[in-house]
Amino acid sequence: MNAASSAPSATAGGPATATPRVIGSDVVVSDLSISYGSYCAVRDVGFEIKAGTTMALVGESGSGKSTIALAASRLLPRGTTIDSGSICVNGKDVVRMQGNELREMRGDTVAYLAQDALAALNPVVRIGRQVSEIYSVRGGDRKTVAEAKAIAALAQVNINDPERVVRMYPHQLSGGMRQRVMIAMALAFEPALLIADEPTTALDVTVQAEILQLIVDLQARNGLTCLWITHDMSVVAEMADSVTVLYGGRMLESSDVYSMFDTPRQPYTRKLLDCFASGRSAKPKEAFSAIPGSPSAHSTTTGCPFAPRCDRADDVCVSETPRSVELAPDHWVACHHPLDVGTDDDVKTPALAASRGGQS
Numbered sequence: 001m002n003a004a005s006s007a008p009s010a011t012a013g014g015p016a017t018a019t020p021r022v023i024g025s026d027v028v029v030s031d032l033s034i035s036y037g038s039y040c041a042v043r044d045v046g047f048e049i050k051a052g053t054t055m056a057l058v059g060e061s062g063s064g065k066s067t068i069a070l071a072a073s074r075l076l077p078r079g080t081t082i083d084s085g086s087i088c089v090n091g092k093d094v095v096r097m098q099g100n101e102l103r104e105m106r107g108d109t110v111a112y113l114a115q116d117a118l119a120a121l122n123p124v125v126r127i128g129r130q131v132s133e134i135y136s137v138r139g140g141d142r143k144t145v146a147e148a149k150a151i152a153a154l155a156q157v158n159i160n161d162p163e164r165v166v167r168m169y170p171h172q173l174s175g176g177m178r179q180r181v182m183i184a185m186a187l188a189f190e191p192a193l194l195i196a197d198e199p200t201t202a203l204d205v206t207v208q209a210e211i212l213q214l215i216v217d218l219q220a221r222n223g224l225t226c227l228w229i230t231h232d233m234s235v236v237a238e239m240a241d242s243v244t245v246l247y248g249g250r251m252l253e254s255s256d257v258y259s260m261f262d263t264p265r266q267p268y269t270r271k272l273l274d275c276f277a278s279g280r281s282a283k284p285k286e287a288f289s290a291i292p293g294s295p296s297a298h299s300t301t302t303g304c305p306f307a308p309r310c311d312r313a314d315d316v317c318v319s320e321t322p323r324s325v326e327l328a329p330d331h332w333v334a335c336h337h338p339l340d341v342g343t344d345d346d347v348k349t350p351a352l353a354a355s356r357g358g359q360s
C-alpha cells in the first residue's frame with residue numbers, strides 16, 4: 001500500500017463504550033522506513049489510528065513493532081535512521097520535530113509505556129519523588145503542589161493508600177504496582193497518544209487482566225488514543241479496535257479487529273490466529289498450532305517476507321513485493337494469493353466475542 005494516500009483506518013466499537021472526553025488524536029503513519037545501520041528493520045509501513053481508539057501492532061519477535069513504537073516516541077537508539085515517512089500526531093509530524101518542540105512532544109503529546117517498569121524506574125529514588133518530579137520539572141509546579149499531584153495521580157491508577165506508596169522504593173512494589181506507577185507517570189500530562197510496548201508481558205495473568213482493565217477504564221474516561229504493541233492475540237482480542245500485522249518489517253494486513261479475527265486474508269495472519277485459537281481451546285494432549293520456521297532467518301528486500309514460510313507461496317511471491325490492496329472497506333492486505341471470504345479460509349474465533357462480552 002502507498003500508505004500516504006491510503007492508510008487503513010481503525011473502526012471504533014471496541015471495549016470502550018462510554019462517550020469519552022476525547023483528548024486523543026488521530027495518528028497517521030505513512031511510508032515509514034527505519035534502518036539500524038545498513039539493516040532495514042521497517043519498510044514502507046503505513047496505518048492510521050482514529051482518535052480515542054486502540055490499534056494493536058502485532059507480529060512475531062523481530063517484526064519491527066518496537067522500532068515503530070520507539071520512532072513514534074523519538075526514542076530510537078543513536079545510529080538509527082528514519083529513512084523515509086512521517087508519523088503525524090495532532091497533525092504534526094513527530095519525525096521532523098527538533099529542540100523545544102521535541103521536548104514538549106515527549107510526555108505532552110506522546111507517552112511511552114515500556115514493558116519493564118523496574119528498569120524504567122530509578123531504583124534509588126522513592127516513588128513519590130519520581131512521580132512528583134514530572135510535575136515540578138516539566139510542569140513547573142512548586143514542591144508541595146507537585147507532591148499532591150503525585151498522590152492524586154497514583155490514586156487515579158487505583159493505587160490504594162498512595163501516601164504510603166510515595167515513600168517506597170521501586171523494588172518494594174509488586175510488578176503490577178510498578179506498572180501502575182508507570183501508567184500514572186505516562187498519563188501525567190494527558191498525552192494525545194499512549195504507546196504501550198507490551199506493558200503486561202512480564203506480569204502474571206490476573207495482574208495482566210487488572211492492568212488491561214485499568215487502561216480500558218482510563219481510555220473510556222479521557223478518550224486516549226492508544227498504540228498497543230504485542231505478539232499476544234488474546235491481548236489484541238481484549239483491547240484493540242483495529243489491528244495491523246507486521247512481518248519482517250513490512251505491513252501484511254490491517255483492518256478493524258472483527259474483520260481481522262473473522263476473515264483474515266493474509267496467510268500469516270491466519271496462522272497467528274490459528275495459534276491463538278489452539279492456545280485457547282487445546283485440550284490436554286491436543287497439539288498447539290505453531291508456524292514452522294523462524295522469521296529472523298528470512299530478511300528479504302524483494303518478494304513477500306512471509307513467502308519462505310507460506311504454504312500458498314509461488315514464484316511471484318518470491319520475486320515481487322505484494323502491494324497493499326483494500327480488499328474490503330478498511331481491510332488492507334499485502335498478498336499475491338489472499339485467502340477467500342465465505343469459505344473454509346474464514347476462521348470464526350468465538351474467543352474474540354467472549355473477550356468482548358459477546359459483542360460482534
Ligand SMILES: Nc1ncnc2c1ncn2[C@@H]1O[C@H](COP(=O)(O)OP(=O)(O)OP(=O)(O)O)[C@@H](O)[C@H]1O
Nearest residue numbers: 036041059060061062063064065066067068077231
Ligand atoms: N538497536 C538495534 N540495533 C540493531 N538492530 C536492531 C536494534 N533493535 C532492533 N534491531 C533489529 O530490528 C529488527 C526489528 O526489531 P524490533 O525490536 O523492532 O522487533 P519487535 O517486533 O519489537 O520484536 P520483539 O517482540 O522481540 O521486541 C530485528 O531484526 C532486530 O534484531
